[in-house]
Amino acid sequence: MKVLIVYDSVFGNTEKIAQVIGNAMGSQAEVNILRVGNVKQENLRGLDVLIVGSPTRAFKPTKEILNFLNGFPKNGLKGVKVAAFDTRFTMSAIEESRVLPFLVRLFGYAAKPISNRLKKKGGELIISPEGFFVEGVEGPLKEGEIERAASWAKEIVKGKK
Ligand SMILES: Cc1cc2nc3c(=O)[nH]c(=O)nc-3n(C[C@H](O)[C@H](O)[C@H](O)COP(=O)(O)O)c2cc1C
Numbered sequence: 001m002k003v004l005i006v007y008d009s010v011f012g013n014t015e016k017i018a019q020v021i022g023n024a025m026g027s028q029a030e031v032n033i034l035r036v037g038n039v040k041q042e043n044l045r046g047l048d049v050l051i052v053g054s055p056t057r058a059f060k061p062t063k064e065i066l067n068f069l070n071g072f073p074k075n076g077l078k079g080v081k082v083a084a085f086d087t088r089f090t091m092s093a094i095e096e097s098r099v100l101p102f103l104v105r106l107f108g109y110a111a112k113p114i115s116n117r118l119k120k121k122g123g124e125l126i127i128s129p130e131g132f133f134v135e136g137v138e139g140p141l142k143e144g145e146i147e148r149a150a151s152w153a154k155e156i157v158k159g160k161k
Contacts, residue, residue, distance in 0.1 A: 001157075002046055005033045007053040008062045013139040014055045014087045017132050017149045021051060021085070024153035036064045049081045049156065050123065052114050056088040056131070059107035061114050069114065075122040082123030083156055085149075086110035090133045090142055126159045127152065 005022050009015035015035070022031040032043060044050075052069065054061035061069075088109050094100045111129035119125055130152050133142040 001029045001048045003029045003031045003049040003051065004039075004043055004047050005031065005051045005053070006036050006039055006065075006068060007033070008036045008055065008065045010055055010057075010062075011134075011138040013132075013134045013141050014053050016141060017085065017087060017145070018051075018053050020146050020149045021053075021153040021156075024150035025157050028157055036062075036068050039068065047080050049083070049126070050077065050118065051083045051085070051156070052118065053085040053087075054110045054114060056086045056110040059103065059109065061086070061110040065110075065114065066117075069117040069121070072121040077118060077121040077123035080123050081126040081156075081159075082115070082118035083125065083127050084111045084114035084118060084129040085152070086114070086129075086131050087134050087139075087141075088131045089137075090135065093136065127156050 005018045007014050007018035018033050022033045025031050054065040086109050094104055109131050111131055115125055115129040132145045132149055135142055
């Protein structure tokens, strides 16, 4: 099983989750983990699974992740299993703000639009999009999120076999 994990990260939290996911997929998978700017055409050849992760920025994935996803031709992900994740504010951080709860309900987070684009390009979604919480803006990751990311990755491996 050939897996590519593509991520963007400003403060390192999404990068950390990408690495945890990659490690948790274990020896059953040949895993490549790349920052979005470093993905080359050859990295996309012969993929079984493509996992894409981004920090949520203004309710969306980063511009780099959006450009990466928009760069696939129509049906460019046909035959590829896909999954999406993001990192995001904790619920308590959101609830501290007066306007954020409303805006978050309206506009959501990065993982869903990532998974929608992956599907639009022909990918087969193998697990629900997932979000991982960071403390404040810069992190660190909330306690327990590393373990949750590892279980999410194991679900992907189980589903793929
Ligand atoms: C400019 C900016 C906008 C952000 N917008 C959101 C947002 O809309 N929703 C959210 O949950 N978190 C938001 N965050 C928090 C980021 O999701 C958080 O910084 C990110 O998960 C950290 O991941 P990284 O270390 O990989 O960059 C925002 C942070 C910044 C700096």
